[in-house]
Amino acid sequence: MAKKGNRYRLRLELLELLRPDDKINSPIELEFGNHDNIFAIIEKMKKRDRFKTEQDSVEFAIGLKLFSEVMLKNRDNPLFEDFRPAFGELMKKIKSAK
Template identity: 50%
Template structure:
């Protein structure tokens, strides 16, 4: 299956006290995903029950996490959680 390729950048701006970051370099990596994350974001913005400022971080984080689970489905780390994640995704997509 061909996947979409993304570049993710995380830049630390301030610490939890509002002080400027001491990290000088952002974390940057490429990652593949079977879904078009931009379409997922758009669909989430249309029908999400979350506050507007939470929609994009939620959608991106969920798609990144979900892809790691799919790629490592036989890893015991995910054994107990995977069925619950599947149920959650069905509910989120309105299929339950």
């Protein structure tokens, strides 16, 4: 059976609370698939230097890939109906940038 995509593991852990009275949640760890090599995309975004910091580039790349893969898997969901054309334009802009 052929692989359908790359597999990743992500761990989200709260390191510091802004408001001390907020609930402290346990870390979340999830595994997910993506058709792209997210590490290669992160490196491309860092080299393009489009954000104020390298950290912003990394966060943007990870967030974008998580979001876009969910949107692809749920392409018939009306939630994305109005956003899909704008997202397509955003992706063209990102890919065309040097």
